[in-house]
Amino acid sequence: MKKGEQVTIHDIAKALGIDSSTVSRALNNSTRVSKTTKQKILDKATELGYQRNTLASNLRTNKTNTIGVIVPRISRNFFSSVISGIEETAQKAGYNVIICQSFEDFEKEQKLMETLLSNRVDGVLISISMQTETFDHLMPYLNHGGPIVFYDRPCYIENCSSISVDDYKASFMATEHLIENGCKNIVHFSGPQINPLYKNRKRGYVDALKKHGLNFNENYCLESKLSENDGIVFAKEIIKMGHIDGIYSSNDTAAIAAIQYLKSKGVNIPKDIAVVGFNNDPISSVIEPSLTTINQPDFEMGKTAASLLIQQIQDTSFKKTSKVLDVELIVRQSSQHKKV
Amino acid sequence: MKKGEQVTIHDIAKALGIDSSTVSRALNNSTRVSKTTKQKILDKATELGYQRNTLASNLRTNKTNTIGVIVPRISRNFFSSVISGIEETAQKAGYNVIICQSFEDFEKEQKLMETLLSNRVDGVLISISMQTETFDHLMPYLNHGGPIVFYDRPCYIENCSSISVDDYKASFMATEHLIENGCKNIVHFSGPQINPLYKNRKRGYVDALKKHGLNFNENYCLESKLSENDGIVFAKEIIKMGHIDGIYSSNDTAAIAAIQYLKSKGVNIPKDIAVVGFNNDPISSVIEPSLTTINQPDFEMGKTAASLLIQQIQDTSFKKTSKVLDVELIVRQSSQHKKV
């Protein structure tokens, strides 16, 4: 940005022979400026091509009207839908949104928090990375009085709102669905147990087994970061195990990778092994057999998260709340095992 | 952000009984401050939990070390890969990245440009929306001296660098591939012709037909925004047309939607109709039959775009350039028509 070309309120003031404070008030549509003057100022502003310097304004008013969003990866469908929800709500309330990717990396997440604090965003929405095990990097921001709301991946920090999905129930439903379809030896693809989200999903899986008199085998719970490659690795293990007839995966990515690998090895899905995923990625309806999965209200989660955060920004006495949204089991072909 | 909690360089200065200018210089590691003083200042800074106020700094130095990225939709795989490339290069050069979605909406794009100008980002990377037909909304930013680099969707504005893919060649290859596989009546799914990108793709399609002595039928060129729904609408038209044996789609989304619809109507892909897409979305390798498509160097495009922009930011005499990256035809099952 070339310096010489910046038009400021002082230029407008000088051009009209008035004070810059009046210009400022006019541009903010204050009642303290007469209509005639206001019009003159507005006209001159467009004439000179004035554009408010938000940096200066933000510095003075001590707020940025900006919320920062930390997301593990924007490329995942679930997250990009959440972001759309956030943007919609934020825009309506007059807030800008800065989107940052942590790439599931703790150090990157730390740096992003620093940048957001340094840029004095009014609030932060964060879905913590899978690597994150401590929360010290959030404290400077919280100590400066900045509100944080957790979405998708809950995180129990005092005074922070969070919004998530009923992972336990979803998992229970998914596992029970496999059992009802005749599966007896169900493997679970799980994520890092440090995260309550994956813990809850595991609990749901275990409890569903228990309810139906199937005993839980710790070896059947395969933990990873649920990447495509993890799905393939797990599929290989499953073939080695030999007698597995069901897979409940904590995300679609790993489930789909596993299905493709198993199919390539001549395993019939769902006749030999039934599969249920999690997320309802677009790809899940395209793969053959189409994948039974859990649909989350992603867009709504984004809207709710943004709305909780904005309430906290605007009303510091706002009581912190935790919201849990409901999910839906989408039954497709991959789970039609051997229905009696 | 609560006001009372802000620690400034003045607090550090007061605590140490020195001047704030010295504190500022120390924090910026200037040679004008002695090692002992520097250490004292750094220690006090961490003790007080000081975090630089970037707003103030940016206002004073008249740069933000931030580049703005306008992208039609982050959820599209191609764009999220481009963004990853941008972030990597930007981070290495010490720039922050603000990601904004236009959702292919012109008005939204206008607003985003205003916000970016207002926030005085040092440069802008933009892939213009499909709705965009005029470029007046870019002028205020350009007039303020801010550099803009176009990526993916070229846009010929004086003094602006751009980086794109050889769409003509890609299209020619794709169409020729269908012809070589025995297709005689090839439909082209095209995008808005206002955009050179889709124009070039159409040209490639037309020229490939010509080269192989097939005559070009304007009715075979179906124009839309290439959404999922557009793909279905086109598929219906194709069934009506009756004698189509090949589809070359300007993106995978429409191609895949069309394949699914055609399959549901009993059309055999690729025996009855062969299909080639564009983008190499992850879904293209999962659908059955797997989709022959064009792979673009998305990550590299992001890196190159960021690097071009940063060069322009740092060296105003930098000569504007247009780069064209090469593409690759990924042959899969959907195009195996009736190879002789």
Add this chain to the structure above:
DNA sequence: TTTAAAAATACAATCGATTGTATTTTTAAA
């Protein structure tokens, strides 16, 4: 020990907008 040069630090203005207070102008009642 004196003194000039170099190093370190302080002073003061500035970036562009906002805002509490003071002053001037306008309005309307007396």
Add this chain to the structure above:
DNA sequence: TTTAAAAATACAATCGATTGTATTTTTAAA
């Protein structure tokens, strides 16, 4: 026409950091 109240505008300080210039302190040569 006078005058008090209201409206409009100007003045001046401020947000937090940076930076050119001035001053002080330190270093090292004479």
